[in-house]
Amino acid sequence: QSVLTQPPSMSAAPGRLVTISCSGTNSNIGINSVSWYRHLPGTAPKLLAFDNNKRPSGVPDRFSASKSGTSATLGIAGIQSGDEADYYCGTWDSRLSQWVFGGGTKLTVL
Amino acid sequence: QVHLVESGGAVVQPGRSLRISCEASGFSFRNHGMHWVRRAPGRGLEWVAVIYYDGSTKEYADFVKGRFTVSRDNGKRKLYLQMDSLGVDDTALYLCARDRTMYYHGMDVWGQGTMVSVSS
Numbered sequence: 001q002s003v004l005t006q007p008p009s010m011s012a013a014p015g016r017l018v019t020i021s022c023s024g025t026n027s028n029i030g031i032n033s034v035s036w037y038r039h040l041p042g043t044a045p046k047l048l049a050f051d052n053n054k055r056p057s058g059v060p061d062r063f064s065a066s067k068s069g070t071s072a073t074l075g076i077a078g079i080q081s082g083d084e085a086d087y088y089c090g091t092w093d094s095r096l097s098q099w100v101f102g103g104g105t106k107l108t109v110l
Numbered sequence: 111q112v113h114l115v116e117s118g119g120a121v122v123q124p125g126r127s128l129r130i131s132c133e134a135s136g137f138s139f140r141n142h143g144m145h146w147v148r149r150a151p152g153r154g155l156e157w158v159a160v161i162y163y164d165g166s167t168k169e170y171a172d173f174v175k176g177r178f179t180v181s182r183d184n185g186k187r188k189l190y191l192q193m194d195s196l197g198v199d200d201t202a203l204y205l206c207a208r209d210r211t212m213y214y215h216g217m218d219v220w221g222q223g224t225m226v227s228v229s230s
Contacts (some may be wrong), residue, residue: 001155015122035216039155041203044114044220045147050210088155092214097169099145099214106152 003028004089006102012079013110020105021091022072028100032092034072038067038086039104048087049074081109112136112219114206119224124197130224132189138221140164140184143209145217146191148202150218158204159191163212173199196228 005023012018025031033052039045047056049065052072062077072089089102118130132144146158159170159180168180179192189206203225207217 033215037155037217038151042147042222044218044222045155045205045207046220047216047218050216050218070217086154090155090157090216097158098171099157099169101147101155101157 002103003093003100004102006105009106011108011110014079016079018076018079020074020087022102024070026070027095028091028093029072030070031094034067034089034091036074037088038085079109083107084109114219114221116206116221116224119226121227122196123230124228127194129190129192130204134187139187143213144189145207147205147207148203160214190196198228201228206208
């Protein structure tokens with residue numbers, strides 16, 4: 001059972017918008033910044049967003065992230081077949097003194 | 111170019127020990143916190159440990175406390191994970207990752223991992 005809650009799977013047709021949610025508590029998302037990652041097994045995970053809503057250089061602007069209270073969201077616009085991967089939110093949990101990830105959302109492009 | 115390369119993964123028997131390494135290049139290693147993260151077959155990313163830029167502070171996931179030890183050698187630009195009392199549930203791809211800061215504010219660069227299999 002992960003500390004952060006994400007939907008296990010989502011699917012979307014090419015060109016559509018997908019929003020992936022990440023729910024936490026006042027000891028993690030509520031007081032610390034959230035990062036988002038993409039991982040395709042066999043490759044290195046990739047940072048998609050940090051500090052709740054900032055995009056690293058090189059990440060297309062069709063990826064957007066936000067945070068409100070104890071929840072965070074990653075949006076992917078204009079879905080492409082290459083977006084099929086597992087997506088994770090993560091943040092520091094100040095009560096546990098541990099980094100925590102969501103359980104991951106497997107995105108399927110129809 | 112920023113690079114992290116893990117090594118040392120192996121097949122080991124339950125109860126045995128193993129040390130894996132991560133070699134960094136292309137950035138100022140001594141100025142970044144470093145993490146170990148693992149991904150077991152069929153499961154998601156699972157954080158293992160973090161060590162501050164100077165090695166002064168180490169934090170661990172509950173499931174490895176007392177069994178795993180993270181360390182670093184800034185002169186050699188290397189990160190280590192000493193794993194003792196390994197169990198079958200420790201079978202996973204172990205990834206090292208650089209923190210964006212000196213501490214624990216999130217990973218921004220990752221290696222591709224080294225596989226650890228615990229089996230009798």
